Amino acid sequence: MASFLRTGRKIVAIGRNYADHAKELGNAVPKEPFFFLKPTSSYHSPSDGPIEIPRGVNLHHEVELGVVIGKNGRDIPKAEADSYVAGYTLAIDLTARNIQDAVKKKGLPWSAAKGFDTFTPIGRFIPKSEIADDNNVGLELSIDGKIKQKGTTADLIFDIPTLIEFVSGIMRLEEGDVLLTGTPAGVGPIVDGESVNVKLTYPGLDGKVLSEFTVKAENRKTGYEFKG
Numbered sequence: 001m002a003s004f005l006r007t008g009r010k011i012v013a014i015g016r017n018y019a020d021h022a023k024e025l026g027n028a029v030p031k032e033p034f035f036f037l038k039p040t041s042s043y044h045s046p047s048d049g050p051i052e053i054p055r056g057v058n059l060h061h062e063v064e065l066g067v068v069i070g071k072n073g074r075d076i077p078k079a080e081a082d083s084y085v086a087g088y089t090l091a092i093d094l095t096a097r098n099i100q101d102a103v104k105k106k107g108l109p110w111s112a113a114k115g116f117d118t119f120t121p122i123g124r125f126i127p128k129s130e131i132a133d134d135n136n137v138g139l140e141l142s143i144d145g146k147i148k149q150k151g152t153t154a155d156l157i158f159d160i161p162t163l164i165e166f167v168s169g170i171m172r173l174e175e176g177d178v179l180l181t182g183t184p185a186g187v188g189p190i191v192d193g194e195s196v197n198v199k200l201t202y203p204g205l206d207g208k209v210l211s212e213f214t215v216k217a218e219n220r221k222t223g224y225e226f227k228g
Contacts, residue, residue: 001086001176002125004068005045008176011038011120012167013064013093017157017182033158033166036110038093038180042119050218051118051196054096056226059190059217062093062183063141063149063198065134067160068125069177076168081161084173088131090123090200090211092141093180097189099226112224122178123200123211130210131202134160138201139184143194151184152205192219 015034044051053059070086093114100113131137134153141149158166163179173179190196193216200211 001068001070004089004125004176004178005040005043005122008040008068008178009174011040011042011178011180012173013038013114013180014158014163014182018151018155018184019157020155020185029157033163035167036114038120039115042115042117044118044121044215046121046123046213046215050216051094051121051190052116052220053190053192053217054116054220054224054226056098056228057096058098060095060097060187061141061143061148061190061196062095062187063139064091064093064180064183065137065139065153065200066091066122067134067164067179067181069173069175069179072172072174073168074172076164076173078161078165081164084164085128085134085160087128088126088134088137088200089178090126090139090198090213091178091180092121092196092198092215093183094119094121094190096226098228102228121213121215123198123213126200126210133203136203138199138205138207140199140201140205141186142197143190148188149184149186150205151186153181154204155184156182190217192217
């Protein structure tokens, strides 16, 4: 499943799955999982160069644990969810926050705010055998050496089996799909020239670093411009 970047058909991103993050953005803590889709064209490997800040965009970072789906499934019960997990990955869900805020006020979709090219920086495939308990994964994001986000999947509102059951009851999960599980508190802006480093550790925040990468941010000089 190391080929998920080429073969996966969708990115399913869970929103507001850490209570502190929901609160920091002024959102109610959800009573059931809530998700949106990101295009696979937004995947960005660190070796591909800098992430792009579209013109007029206030870019925000959200570090996340990604679950890589290993086989097709529909209406998957929680008790069987683990058998559909091939492994994991470390990701950043980048958000054009000012676009998101503007469309939310109008009751419009978030697709543009989440779907720009380079808006899903992604790490290596981590086989399931390397993480025995996905409810004990540490996540950390720093900018120019200063820690901005640090949390653990023990604080997920809805655990991974619950997410797989919920999403697969709405749409089929397919081999190579990635389920982004939510972000801890501390989201904030990234500006031109800054370096963003993310780490995934297991077990917990003090465990072994299983995945780490750094991407630099750069203003995009062409393409769409948000004018508010």
